[in-house]
Amino acid sequence: MIEVQNLCKVYATPGESVRVLDGLDLRVGAGEAVAIIGPSGSGKTTLLNMLGALDRPSGGSIRIGGQDISAFTPEDANRFRNRSLGFVFQQHHLLPQLSVLENVLVPRLAGDWQEQAAETANRATELLGKVGLEHRLGHLPWQLSGGEKLRAAVARALVNRPRLVLADEPTGLLDPATSERVAELLLRLNREEQTTLIVVTHNIALAHRIGRTFELVHGKLKEVVR
Numbered sequence: 001m002i003e004v005q006n007l008c009k010v011y012a013t014p015g016e017s018v019r020v021l022d023g024l025d026l027r028v029g030a031g032e033a034v035a036i037i038g039p040s041g042s043g044k045t046t047l048l049n050m051l052g053a054l055d056r057p058s059g060g061s062i063r064i065g066g067q068d069i070s071a072f073t074p075e076d077a078n079r080f081r082n083r084s085l086g087f088v089f090q091q092h093h094l095l096p097q098l099s100v101l102e103n104v105l106v107p108r109l110a111g112d113w114q115e116q117a118a119e120t121a122n123r124a125t126e127l128l129g130k131v132g133l134e135h136r137l138g139h140l141p142w143q144l145s146g147g148e149k150l151r152a153a154v155a156r157a158l159v160n161r162p163r164l165v166l167a168d169e170p171t172g173l174l175d176p177a178t179s180e181r182v183a184e185l186l187l188r189l190n191r192e193e194q195t196t197l198i199v200v201t202h203n204i205a206l207a208h209r210i211g212r213t214f215e216l217v218h219g220k221l222k223e224v225v226r
């Protein structure tokens with residue numbers, strides 16, 4: 001499903017350039033769940049951005065489902081993100097003028113999803129129920145707590161039944177019980193819908209529950225053996 005080879009990312013800044021990823025390799029099978037841990041600033045978000053075709057590598061290659069994503073045109077990248085990818089951002093990126101339910105429905109507006117309007121609304125409300133937001137469907141993002149925004153973002157990432165879910169600290173702001181609920185939802189989708197799951201977390205216990213765990217150090221991934 002995912003094959004990353006010799007991935008490099010260097011950010012050019014006015015001062016010195018920052019080499020964040022330095023010859024990183026990763027293979028993830030379809031339907032597999034993987035956790036990534038690593039200190040703040042080690043490059044976890046950078047890696048997810050590359051895997052989600054949101055940013056371009058400085059070197060190396062990324063193949064997803066047999067496709068080389070660095071060869072994508074902007075249209076290919078949009079189609080890939082809309083049809084195949086669910087991304088839970090570290091900053092939730094909810095649209096401020098839309099309600100919780102409308103935010104979750106946003107990914108359904110693009111492409112040719114419109115035909116299944118009823119199924120779509122059901123899926124959105126069902127997912128919001130699963131993350132414990134059934135009583136907040138009409139709230140605007142500023143009327144939500146930090147953890148509620150995060151849970152709405154998780155529901156939005158899952159609404160299109162993506163083959164690949166990339167989640168950047170999806171339980172970062174949550175209390176243990178809610179964190180458990182979100183983790184359980186992601187893992188259930190992984191099992192029941194064979195979603196390939198990559199989760200960045202600072203919680204090592206959660207990481208091990210998710211599956212194979214890798215630590216990002218000095219720009220490379222090292223498998224953490226339990």
Ligand SMILES: Nc1ncnc2c1ncn2[C@@H]1O[C@H](COP(=O)(O)OP(=O)(O)OP(=O)(O)O)[C@@H](O)[C@H]1O
Nearest residue numbers: 011012013018020039040041042043044045046047
């Ligand atoms: N656009 C950018 N330009 C320059 N440097 C950047 C840019 N984006 C990230 N960096 C640097 O790259 C490094 C890795 O950033 P990244 O956001 O991937 O870290 P992270 O592992 O996700 O950290 P955290 O756990 O704090 O979220 C950091 O030192 C950061 O300052």
Ligand SMILES: [Mg+2]
Nearest residue numbers: 044045090168
């Ligand atoms: Mg990050």
